[in-house]
Amino acid sequence: MGRPTARGSKHKPKDVVEICTSATTVEYLRASLEQLEQAVVDATDSKSWQAMASLKYRALETRQRLDEELAKAALPDESMTDEELLGIIVQAVGQFSVQQIERLEDAIAFRRGRPVVRLVETG
Numbered sequence: 391m392g393r394p395t396a397r398g399s400k401h402k403p404k405d406v407v408e409i410c411t412s413a414t415t416v417e418y419l420r421a422s423l424e425q426l427e428q429a430v431v432d433a434t435d436s437k438s439w440q441a442m443a444s445l446k447y448r449a450l451e452t453r454q455r456l457d458e459e460l461a462k463a464a465l466p467d468e469s470m471t472d473e474e475l476l477g478i479i480v481q482a483v484g485q486f487s488v489q490q491i492e493r494l495e496d497a498i499a500f501r502r503g504r505p506v507v508r509l510v511e512t513g
Contacts, residue, residue, distance in 0.1 A: 419456040
């Protein structure tokens with residue numbers, strides 16, 4: 391990220407070091423994005439248009455990387471415990487429609503060896 395602070399920046403070098411050593415990737419990217427957005431404002435205020443354009447581009451890249459990391463963090467993976475996976479499943483089921491819940495119930499019943507019989511009304 392170049393220099394850790396700029397004149398007039400609200401972040402002190404100690405803050406930057408703390409963020410670098412103790413943050414997760416998502417936290418680090420969020421802090422970086424905040425700093426870049428503040429630097430864009432500072433560059434705009436000082437009418438440094440080339441710096442502003444460069445900083446906006448870096449902020450955009452950081453935003454895209456943050457979005458990727460957030461999406462990756464929300465996906466299940468092999469390192470998750472059964473409880474973590476179950477939590478994701480429970481959240482997903484909570485958003486299902488009635489028809490989707492019925493399909494899930496049918497799949498569970500089939501998995502348990504029970505016959506799946508669904509009565510359908512005809513018009």
